[in-house]
Amino acid sequence: MSGSPLAQPHHDGSDLYVPELPAELGDETTVLLRVPKASAADAVTLRYVRDGEPQIARAEVDRETGSDVWWRATFPVWNVGTPYRWLLSGGDFGYAWLNALGLQSFDVPDADDFIATPGPGGPDWHLESVVYQVFPDRFASSGREVAPPDWAIPRKWDELPTGRGPQTPFEWFGGDLRGIEERLDHLTSLGVNVLYLTPVFPAGSTHRYDATTFDAVDPLPGGDDAIVSLVAAAHARGMRVLGDLTTNHVVSGHEWFEAARADHSPSVGSSSSTTCTSTATRAGGVFRRCRSSTTGPRSCASACTPARPRSFAAGSSSRTTSTGGASTSRT
Numbered sequence: 001m002s003g004s005p006l007a008q009p010h011h012d013g014s015d016l017y018v019p020e021l022p023a024e025l026g027d028e029t030t031v032l033l034r035v036p037k038a039s040a041a042d043a044v045t046l047r048y049v050r051d052g053e054p055q056i057a058r059a060e061v062d063r064e065t066g067s068d069v070w071w072r073a074t075f076p077v078w079n080v081g082t083p084y085r086w087l088l089s090g091g092d093f094g095y096a097w098l099n100a101l102g103l104q105s106f107d108v109p110d111a112d113d114f115i116a117t118p119g120p121g122g123p124d125w126h127l128e129s130v131v132y133q134v135f136p137d138r139f140a141s142s143g144r145e146v147a148p149p150d151w152a153i154p155r156k157w158d159e160l161p162t163g164r165g166p167q168t169p170f171e172w173f174g175g176d177l178r179g180i181e182e183r184l185d186h187l188t189s190l191g192v193n194v195l196y197l198t199p200v201f202p203a204g205s206t207h208r209y210d211a212t213t214f215d216a217v218d219p220l221p222g223g224d225d226a227i228v229s230l231v232a233a234a235h236a237r238g239m240r241v242l243g244d245l246t247t248n249h250v251v252s253g254h255e256w257f258e259a260a261r262a263d264h265s266p267s268v269g270s271s272s273s274t275t276c277t278s279t280a281t282r283a284g285g286v287f288r289r290c291r292s293s294t295t296g297p298r299s300c301a302s303a304c305t306p307a308r309p310r311s312f313a314a315g316s317s318s319r320t321t322s323t324g325g326a327s328t329s330r331t
Helices: 177-181 184-189 223-236 255-262
Strands: 028-036 043-050 053-058 060-064 068-076 082-090 094-099 102-104 114-116 130-134 194-197 240-243 280-283 286-290 304-306
Touching (some): 028 043, 028 082, 043 068, 053 068, 068 082, 177 223, 223 240
Parallel strands (some): 130 194, 194 240
Antiparallel strands (some): 028 068, 043 053, 060 068, 082 094, 094 102
């Protein structure tokens, strides 16, 4: 099998390789895999996940050209995001997976699978967007005088953050929304046309993934008036603004969590059960997430299981790009 990229099997999310999109959940999608004849496979199988369980769809040859063999597989998109990857066997491959990272000669986890979703995907404007992600506490400060909250560990603006450690979520540098607004012209000069903000809701950390409410913007970086002003200034420059809304995990003091803990009424068919809102609580810098529901006379707090801690140091990257640069977004 040649090491040239042109001689490697290929699949992506373009119309050429996904000719039939599912319109809604439960519909089938058809996907294609191109395998160069220079590195042939005896058989191709597609592995997909339905409700957390792996399933198999056998691929068939769709067509052949002078240089490639195109394999076709069809499977149902039962979940909003359905992971899938290809298994090539025999021929020059022996046994190899193809996922979004490329060809792998060993077993791989689902994390880097291709994803099938119903509907046409994101808006057309996103395909032409240059997205700049900002972590408000670390990007820029307008110099506002504001007292640090009790949970904060104040840092000077030019100090280096800890990076990873118990203090990481609480290191407060004082960046704010007005500081972002004051630097929109700089972002425009970079070609940025979408500003992506990490959470800005009231919380007990600088990353604010432990929100206490989604009804207002945290006063610490400027509050509601500051976000209104920032969005208006961005729109005046033809720039869209996206926010990170983390409704699947909140802090134990969030009103949803408190309401769930206060509701001890039994559910239908059970003499004692408590329904818990999906949430998270901070303990020593480690986040604990509650299961979506528990049975028995116990509260959400006792049903929590450990989860990996989050840390956001200056310059760290997330879904789109780091706080220090711009990148063209892709779907």
